[in-house]
Amino acid sequence: MKKIRDNKGRAGRIMPLAVAVVVFILSFWGCVGAISVRAEEREEESDIEDVAEQNSVTQRQAGGTHVLTYYDTRYNDGLLRVGYFEIDGGTTAMCVCHEMEPPTQTGSTLTTVAEYTAENRGNEQLRKIYYYGWKGPGDVGASYVETCLAGSVANGHDDNYYGYGQAFINRIAGLPAAPKGFTVYLLSDGAAAHQNLGYWEYHPTGYARLKKTAEDNELTEDNRCYTLQGAEYGVYADESCTDQKAVLKTDANGETTAVELAPGNYYVKEKQAPFGYRLNTNVYPVTVEAEKTAVAEVKDIPVWNKAEVSICKVDAETGESQALGGADLAGAKMRVNYYAGYYETDNLPEVPERSWVLETKEEKGESDSAYVCRLDEVHLIEGDAFYMMNDQVILPLGTITVEEIEAPKGYLLDGMQFQDESGEVQEGRYLTQIRPDGDTAVLTGGNAHKASDHVIRGDLELIKIADGTHKRLSKVPFKITSNTTGESHVIVTDENGYASTSAEWNLHTSNTNCGENMEDGVWFGIDTEGTLIAPDDCKGALPYDTYTIEELRCEANQNHELIPPFEVTIKKDHVTVDLGTMTDDKPEVPEELNKPEKEKQETPGQTVKAQTVRTGDGANLSNWMLVCILSCVAVIVCVMITRMKKR
Numbered sequence: 001m002k003k004i005r006d007n008k009g010r011a012g013r014i015m016p017l018a019v020a021v022v023v024f025i026l027s028f029w030g031c032v033g034a035i036s037v038r039a040e041e042r043e044e045e046s047d048i049e050d051v052a053e054q055n056s057v058t059q060r061q062a063g064g065t066h067v068l069t070y071y072d073t074r075y076n077d078g079l080l081r082v083g084y085f086e087i088d089g090g091t092t093a094m095c096v097c098h099e100m101e102p103p104t105q106t107g108s109t110l111t112t113v114a115e116y117t118a119e120n121r122g123n124e125q126l127r128k129i130y131y132y133g134w135k136g137p138g139d140v141g142a143s144y145v146e147t148c149l150a151g152s153v154a155n156g157h158d159d160n161y162y163g164y165g166q167a168f169i170n171r172i173a174g175l176p177a178a179p180k181g182f183t184v185y186l187l188s189d190g191a192a193a194h195q196n197l198g199y200w201e202y203h204p205t206g207y208a209r210l211k212k213t214a215e216d217n218e219l220t221e222d223n224r225c226y227t228l229q230g231a232e233y234g235v236y237a238d239e240s241c242t243d244q245k246a247v248l249k250t251d252a253n254g255e256t257t258a259v260e261l262a263p264g265n266y267y268v269k270e271k272q273a274p275f276g277y278r279l280n281t282n283v284y285p286v287t288v289e290a291e292k293t294a295v296a297e298v299k300d301i302p303v304w305n306k307a308e309v310s311i312c313k314v315d316a317e318t319g320e321s322q323a324l325g326g327a328d329l330a331g332a333k334m335r336v337n338y339y340a341g342y343y344e345t346d347n348l349p350e351v352p353e354r355s356w357v358l359e360t361k362e363e364k365g366e367s368d369s370a371y372v373c374r375l376d377e378v379h380l381i382e383g384d385a386f387y388m389m390n391d392q393v394i395l396p397l398g399t400i401t402v403e404e405i406e407a408p409k410g411y412l413l414d415g416m417q418f419q420d421e422s423g424e425v426q427e428g429r430y431l432t433q434i435r436p437d438g439d440t441a442v443l444t445g446g447n448a449h450k451a452s453d454h455v456i457r458g459d460l461e462l463i464k465i466a467d468g469t470h471k472r473l474s475k476v477p478f479k480i481t482s483n484t485t486g487e488s489h490v491i492v493t494d495e496n497g498y499a500s501t502s503a504e505w506n507l508h509t510s511n512t513n514c515g516e517n518m519e520d521g522v523w524f525g526i527d528t529e530g531t532l533i534a535p536d537d538c539k540g541a542l543p544y545d546t547y548t549i550e551e552l553r554c555e556a557n558q559n560h561e562l563i564p565p566f567e568v569t570i571k572k573d574h575v576t577v578d579l580g581t582m583t584d585d586k587p588e589v590p591e592e593l594n595k596p597e598k599e600k601q602e603t604p605g606q607t608v609k610a611q612t613v614r615t616g617d618g619a620n621l622s623n624w625m626l627v628c629i630l631s632c633v634a635v636i637v638c639v640m641i642t643r644m645k646k647r
Helices: 002-031 124-132 144-154 164-171 618-646
Strands: 065-072 084-087 091-095 109-116 182-188 197-202 206-214 232-236 244-249 259-261 264-272 283-288 293-300 310-315 333-339 354-359 361-364 369-374 380-383 387-389 392-394 398-406 417-419 425-427 429-437 440-443 448-453 457-466 477-482 488-492 498-500 545-551 566-570 576-584
Touching: 084 197, 091 144, 109 124, 124 144, 124 164, 124 182, 124 197, 144 164, 206 244, 206 264, 206 283, 244 259, 244 264, 264 293, 283 293, 354 369, 398 448, 457 545, 457 566, 488 498, 545 576, 566 576
Parallel strands: 206 293, 310 448, 457 576
Antiparallel strands: 065 084, 065 109, 084 091, 091 197, 109 182, 182 197, 206 259, 232 244, 232 264, 264 283, 310 369, 333 354, 333 398, 354 380, 361 369, 387 392, 398 429, 417 425, 417 448, 425 429, 429 440, 457 498, 477 488, 477 545, 545 566
């Protein structure tokens, strides 16, 4: 029976260990949990100088010197006596001082003493007389004598012949003035007693002007960045545009004043485009007729930008288009506003001309990927219609602003910055202007921009104690591992059992990530090259992510059961997650083993539970055999007694 009790004691000793194993397994599975919280966060008005340059018509100079080559009195009829003169071998001249002696010496030199034009208005009546007079351009059937005598009157002399001259003047009084290009000259041989002679030259002229319009009014209408003023066109006598005769300059309405030209065919070509337009290289033929105005109608093509605007989303700490921790650079929302004019930040109109909301999307390359938004239908979430040209999105001259209105997951909206191709950085809202550059337009800061956000960073803290005694456990290491990147670092509890990743406890820059003692700082952030970015003591150590926390075995906890690994999520900036007080349990000692030896003996009257006999146990086999023998003996005795009674 003692051996049976020994076996019982042995079973008693086995049972606590089995119970402890079962308890450990159940507590392990009961403590493993995951908390996963996902946070949804994202003209200069060009001064176009109007250089007012008048198109001057070359005025005919005074006729200079001439030679009297012929004189007679062919038109004398005995009553009306006037002389007939020719100069320079055939040009008719008439006396304009009738009562004076005529110059009659042929071969004598005559000098121009007066020139009457439409411009100087020196003697409009004389011009009109000669124009409508004998063989004039506007001849109304007047005789040589009438014309000669009327000219004398207009020159301040008397005709002395019954008012013939005045009668002609009265006859043409209601007719228009002589046109431009019709010039009268007075000649003198220098003798005071001789009359002056008059002759005319007519160089009929027409006019040409230009009317310019824009080819695409959708871009230019009500847009102060475009102007039709200041275009300069040459008027040429040849189609190759080398013999320039005049210049036409446009006003704000795209129109020019008329220039005077001799009748004929001309060619018009732009020499200088107005601000905001391409230089028009076409040649426009124009025909000028006398006393008429020809209008050349031309169109200029406005310049525009191809809208190859790209905004690459980057992490502010790494400067790369790759997120830290469990954050994500996709999904950032950008608002792009377009203003039809040149503006700066302080004078932007309240309402833009057009506005679009774009979203960053991942673009995969051969070796890496980037998160980009572009001004196109693929990235457009909402907004106005795009400006289009040849099925391509474009931007007219003007101003655009870009502003992030929603940060991507795991990032902060505050503190975001834009950087253009020149390296200029603007915080919060980026402004750039679209200005002409030859036949196109460019953004002053370039087409490619970076938009950087700061990742959410936080911290965690904990206290480590022993079970029962609540003793603070120091020098206990805890491994923190990013569930996204696998980056892992260790923090160690101090003498109060306290550990924290916060720089307020241990500076991140102090023995960064050594993880050997309680004074070592910790910092997470591996870039795409696998290099740890520089720690910043003003930020949390842990980027937005879920982390696994694991207690490591050490001398301080060698007699304790380690807490199972668990997860914690960092989702708010500058927030320290308190993991609370963590207890290491000591293994439980079975109550039977704690009793004194005497208490382990059975007491009188104590019921002993039957023990299961196990094969292969020597002691139990002996007892079994003894019981069998005794049972046989008892059976034999019973049989003998029965027989004796029968007898």
